[in-house]
Amino acid sequence: MTAHPAQNARTDQNRNADTHTDPQIAARQKWMAVLARTSRARLETQWSENHSSESWTHLREPQIGMVMVRGRAGGAGQRFNLGEMTVTRCAVTLADGTVGHSYVKGRDRIQAQYAALFDAVMLRDGSASDFIDTLAAEQAAAKRDHARKVAATKVDFFTLVRGEDE
Amino acid sequence: MYVAVKGGERAINNAHKLLAEQRRGDTDIAEIETDQIEQQLSLSVTRVMAEGSLYDRDLAALAIKQARGDLIEAIFLMRAYRTTLPRFAFSKPIKTAEMDVSRRISATFKDLPGGQILGPTFDYTHRLLDFTLMANGEAPTEAPSGAQPVDENMPRVLDDILNYEGLIQDEPVPVDENAPVADLTREPVKFPAGRDLRLQNLSRGDEGFVLALGYSTQRGYANSHAFVGEIRYGTVSVEIEPEELGFAIDIGDIELTECETVNKFKGSKTKLPQFTRGYGLVFGQNERKAISMALVDRAMRANEMGEQIMGPAQDSEFVMEHSDNVQSTGFVEHIKLPHYVDFQGELELVRRMRAEVEERLAKSDAENGTSQPEAAE
Helix, strand or coil, rough: CCCCCCCCCCCCCCCCCCEEEEHHHHHHHHHHHHHHCCHHHHHHHHHHHCCCCCCEEEEEEEEEEEEEEEEHHHHHHCCEEEEEEEEEEEEEEECCEEEEEEEEEEECHHHHHHHHHHHHHHHHHHHHCCCCCCCHHHHHHHHHHHHHHHCCCCCCCCCCCCCCCC | CCCCCCCCCCCCHHHHHHHHHHHHHCCCCCCCCCCHHHHHCHHHHHHHHHHEECCCCHHHHHHHHHHHCCCCHHHHHHHHHHCCCCEEECCCCCHHHHHHHEEEECCCCCCCCEEEECCCCCCCCCCCCCCCHHCCCCCCCCCCCCHHHHHCCCCCHHHHHHHHHHHCCCCCCCCCCCCCCCCCCCCCCCCCCCCHHHHHHCCCCHHHHHHHHHHHEEEECCCCCCEEEEEEEEEEEEEECCCCCCCCEEEEEEEEEEEEEEEEEEECCCCCCEEEEEEEECCCCCCCHHHHHHHHHHCCCCCHHHCCCCHHHCHHHHHHHCCCHHHHHHEEEHHCCCCCCHHHHHHHHHHHHHHHHHHHHHHHHHHHCCCCCCCCC
């Protein structure tokens, strides 16, 4: 029994995203994915501590809606509509005219607003890049911790040893 | 026919107040918070999201609380809420091949690349009530960790292993990838229904109904003996491509359970026999539903496979018209609502019919000149 080698090497926590060929857009895809996974409280605190002097306006007030999630029959075949998920979107304009966008899972308007603000700040001058890097590292670590707990439940029929630490 | 009634406002208000009081229960006992439901009754939450067809854990928890734990009522609340929201976009098809798995098992291959990963499962528990949960509460425990995380590139049993040898049919992909995808929330369902519509219908269908139909296929009401090729449960990211941005963005992760079944062969004198497939995909952790869905999906492919229809699970129209528990409960339960006018009509009809029969009997008695027969005769 032979298995195909896996097609795509995936390294970071946003590996599912279809990474854009334009490196600037690819970088933006990455920070938007990180922001979409960051709690409102975290974003709010960071903003008030480091960016509260920014002046900005809503280009589009936070709005709650839905995305219809699509799957594929058999994972790779014909597309079908699986079901919807709640999503909140927002767009903001900074004083210099930079526009930031966000689309985040769930119904937290404030989270969406701060995600858009950080997107704008990142686009303008990257001044939240340390924050984004910290968040990305935390998210990757949390994911890895979970994946290690999952790995401890792997059945080994040959050696009857469960959990590599034992 | 249901005819609207007026009046009874005060009784209705009071009934709802009584409902609220009963929902709260004994006030000496702490009120349950929705975040407790979200965290600690998470499988109820995922069922409500799957059948409510709306992925939002907080809303599902709220619906469960409001519905006093009646999951179909909670699903109804979710469906009602979703009608109030605009739809921003369709996602790009999610990639279950890239799922971050919390569980992944195969019943067809013991030793497979990536391994059998049990994850958080009730399987192999003894189904004995654990009274410590009642007596002392749950002891805080931390699950052990492996030295290495689980493989990121988990091969797929059907596509990467079985299909490598050509032993299983390919999933047909339409020539036109941009062809419209059926959506039962926007257009009325028409038959014969395509597989896209069938899968959407099953994924949000009632778990009990889909389970029973899946079971019926195993008991002989369809002939599609199934193995579980692979079950995986975990998270996938959802991507959309907003027009104002013009590139795909990742908006967050959702939990899914996927099941692929390997079913009996199809082939002909000229075509090599191959295994066939059934597919199940549902929101959240629910492999009972995912397996059942895959069984019924395969059964409903009877026409495509040139199989004889021998059971209800193969009859798409029957399955799809009865799978939705909000629709079913709406119609079943509506007969308890006032039908006074309707019933008045029926009453008058039956009285008239009785009167006619009585009149006819009296007339024939009179004509025959006979007395009433004795009771003993």
